[in-house]
Amino acid sequence: MGLTLAPQPADARALAQAVEALQRGALVAMPTETVYGLAADADQPAAVARIFAAKGRPSDHPLIVHVAAPAPGEEAAPDSPLAHYARDIPPFAQRLMQAFWPGPLTVILPRQPGVAQAAAGGQDSIGLRCPSHPVAQALLRACAASGIRGLAAPSANRFGRVSPTTAAHVVDEFQGLLGPEDLVILDGGACAVGIESTIIDCSRGRPVLLRPGMLAPSELERVAGQPLATRDAAAPRASGTLASHYAPRARVRLMSAADIQTALDVLGPDARHIAVYSRAPVTSRSHHVRLARMPAQAGACAHELFAMLRTLDTPDTRLIWVEAPPDDPAWDGVRDRLQRAAA
Numbered sequence: 001m002g003l004t005l006a007p008q009p010a011d012a013r014a015l016a017q018a019v020e021a022l023q024r025g026a027l028v029a030m031p032t033e034t035v036y037g038l039a040a041d042a043d044q045p046a047a048v049a050r051i052f053a054a055k056g057r058p059s060d061h062p063l064i065v066h067v068a069a070p071a072p073g074e075e076a077a078p079d080s081p082l083a084h085y086a087r088d089i090p091p092f093a094q095r096l097m098q099a100f101w102p103g104p105l106t107v108i109l110p111r112q113p114g115v116a117q118a119a120a121g122g123q124d125s126i127g128l129r130c131p132s133h134p135v136a137q138a139l140l141r142a143c144a145a146s147g148i149r150g151l152a153a154p155s156a157n158r159f160g161r162v163s164p165t166t167a168a169h170v171v172d173e174f175q176g177l178l179g180p181e182d183l184v185i186l187d188g189g190a191c192a193v194g195i196e197s198t199i200i201d202c203s204r205g206r207p208v209l210l211r212p213g214m215l216a217p218s219e220l221e222r223v224a225g226q227p228l229a230t231r232d233a234a235a236p237r238a239s240g241t242l243a244s245h246y247a248p249r250a251r252v253r254l255m256s257a258a259d260i261q262t263a264l265d266v267l268g269p270d271a272r273h274i275a276v277y278s279r280a281p282v283t284s285r286s287h288h289v290r291l292a293r294m295p296a297q298a299g300a301c302a303h304e305l306f307a308m309l310r311t312l313d314t315p316d317t318r319l320i321w322v323e324a325p326p327d328d329p330a331w332d333g334v335r336d337r338l339q340r341a342a343a
Contacts, residue, residue: 065153085150
């Protein structure tokens with residue numbers, strides 16, 4: 001414990017080392033197109049418990065299980081990872097998986113009895129995802145060849161904090177807490193999407209949106225063939241749906257651009273300990289205020305959002321003022337993350 005963590009280029013040797021670590025119950029940080037995940041064999045309860053312990057995450061807060069891409073038409077084959085974890089896959093869920101897998105979509109399905117109970121947080125449902133990142137897929141294929149059906153993998157950060165989108169972020173999270181015998185970090189570069197997957201509950205006969213991501217709701221509804229219902233009290237617990245989440249150490253506040261500029265004008269040259277992230281140009285008379293421009297497009301903002309929050313969250317920063325996203329469905333995923341960061 002407490003040894004230096006060193007990310008490894010995701011070559012064949014590193015993948016073999018990662019599989020060996022997973023087999024013996026250790027953890028692997030793997031890149032996905034959304035964020036880096038902290039992975040363990042989903043069918044090893046003791047290994048899954050190490051995820052909860054490393055993150056400081058409550059054990060009843062379910063994890064998403066990642067599986068290799070199935071061959072076309074083999075999603076529900078008896079020996080497939082999906083059939084191993086899910087006891088029922090309704091037709092609308094099959095259509096969603098066929099359209100958006102591999103990709104940033106998690107589907108929640110009824111869980112097979114006696115399978116991955118720890119990863120599911122004790123619920124009778126389970127969240128499954130097939131990531132599109134080539135390193136994640138290579139790791140999942142190598143795992144499947146070694147008998148590991150799926151990898152339970154929440155974001156590779158301490159619970160409730162800003163998700164990691166580079167291998168360096170993972171090192172920052174676990175330096176001094178884990179050593180290389182406990183955690184293998186595969187470096188697959190910066191994550192392309194940048195925020196976590198869309199989560200659709202498919203366990204109760206209709207699609208229910210539990211967490212928005214970067215997939216358009218209109219496209220999800222078109223593929224599912226029915227409207228997306230909104231989350232209700234009977235919905236299963238799901239990753240990243242707590243009121244406060246994705247939070248830096250500094251306090252995040254969502255504001256209009258006009259309110260940000262007014263506050264900066266009032267504080268004038270005496271403003272201290274403030275960082276600003278806005279689409280509109282704002283100015284400050286204090287050289288102590290850090291100003292960063294938010295991209296005008298939702299996809300570009302999602303890609304850099306968590307990395308930007310980490311950059312602005314310096315020891316000297318106490319407040320991060322963020323311009324509220326536009327009231328547009330394309331921004332739903334970014335808005336969700338920022339609202340939870342500010343809760």
